[in-house]
Amino acid sequence: MTTTGHPQLTAAIVSEIEAAGPMPFVRFMDLALYHPQYGYYMRPPEAGTERIGWSGDFYTSSDVHPILGQALAKQAEQIDAFLGYPDPFTVVEMGPGKGLLAKHFLSACHARGSGTLQRRLRYVLIERSPAMRAIQQQHLQPWLERDGLVSWLEDIDSLPHDGTVGLLFSNELIDAFPVHRVEVSGGVLKECFVDYRDGRFVECLLPLSNPALAEYLTRLGLILPDGYRTEINLRARDWMASVAGSLSRGAVLTIDYGHSAQDLYGPDRARGTLLCYRSQLTSEDPYTMVGLQDMTTHVDFTSLALAGQEAGLSLTGFTNQMSFLMGLGVEEMIGRLEPESPEFFAALHLLQPHGMGRTFKILVQHKAMTDPQLDGLTFKPFFGSALTATSRGHHEAASAETVGVRR
Template structure:
């Protein structure tokens, strides 16, 4: 899998020098520099990443309904936690669309909660923070928004929210060979980046798969997200009492590492075009892999993070009132064409095949909150459609 020449020149030169000085680097290090280099990384350098003019869509960029539904769950969590203040931390908030929709919903639907809400954004890129400040200006002026580095967050009582964050953590890329498990490294030769299969850079990779009871068939590739393990352990340490809500695309481990998934799940996105080659468009494309939700739960439980809900996004959103909200919005729309477009747009959030409804999952964990019956767990049979 050699690279193409459409790379960010400064980042390409940086990577070439690292490889020349130290030899081929593990893919996880290559991915980390491509996405998070402090000057030229994809998520750090100024760039339109989300929406029609960017490289991909997220659930929050599809429609404000996503944020309004999440607010319903957050309302219940705030009530369960009690206290004078309610702190909500969102890590990797992109341009701030989800934060805006949640804050708008709070201001419009629950002024009392809005006045005691502290929305904390944890962001790595100055460009993203600048866009967030512009988008959230009204709520910033109202004193409801602030920014904090992840390392600065500690002893949190509240909710930790992420939407499409874990999929962008750098991953180890491995392949099962006849001689055993090998790790993909990135080398430079003949004017481009190339793969090399070398011994594992850390025994933690094999330990991770062994703990899941996974042995890949010869020839199969897979991703191992050790960063997600560290992240979950750090979250558990930072959260004194409250909830962790993780929304992302992924699977339970048995499905993620299925023998049928021979090439793993690594994907790249550039101007709404997908590819499986992370060695091209270096610095200009997003690189992602599907999340192992089994490991997130297994890591959290011994540290006090108990799973309260896990399921596909369509089930999560329907429990929070997706169908009722769709019908209410349609009833307000007098133009039949606009009503139809609204329906088609919102279907992207729940459709299992062509939309985000099945591949995206929601995991809610709680610490020190018991086992509450969360709104998102509402049975479909309990949904009562509004009279319109």
């Protein structure tokens, strides 16, 4: 076997292909990232290394500076007030990474006093990886001593249906959902499958494994040209429906890099957005270093908004990370830092217009709240109206958004 990657994982994938034939790319990506024993996210990192962070394969906003967690805590206080100070007020973080964002959120709530919120707050982390849960528990150790404050669940469906009052949010979760890859060939939409030949993984185009793939594009009013390749994230729609179903009253914040559908499936992305990350370097080859590298794609926020709307969520607003932080007083937060210090420049990194500040978007939805005017949506960049129009069924709206670096 000449294929590179985690040996037991690649052997498991090859065995499945040999037994059942070529597998849809979505299955390959699922095994590479989430195989119960050998998947990239499921097994512990090697001793002395980290998977996420400055010395890992990639970093997230919470690795840069606590300011995002501080802003989310401030936004949660406002949502708590809109809801009439419920007891408990539950914050659910889905895909919590190393637990740093939870740590920053809880620390900010404690530092701010937060009125009675500290007494009423319940923080739930949704995490199915035992390896990641162990890391989260290390970072949240001081908060685990407070009875009932922090708890874990394996998946969003473990929450009581229509029973959560508060805030549900995710940060860089959906970009790592396994996706279908499709390509228009000879005027026909086909799907990318993965085969194993001559000691390596190879691609082949076959008929669609799921009719929902063609329906996904039709629903968005999109006709792709011949040769166009892209990704379709069906799991994201199902996930959003589960999120909406678990919420009784409150808000949902989805933070990730991505675009409105018109931008994501535009001519500038005719080869898709799939990227792999290892040691801070990017690659477009998912068939090497299998299980040893992260794989991500950009998020279709239009379809998320539509899925939420169909499941009972109302669209509150759509903005980018820079605008969200500005609305929640990031200038005041930065003003408390020592000028020219490493912490000062780290905080600015989250606001860079040609970096994380505009690359990351924030979709806000709500349920059983009357037109909440949230501070995080005070400043809305020009592309927000495009998502709003499209999510209401008007596919002609589009934006000219430009996107820079990822993560």
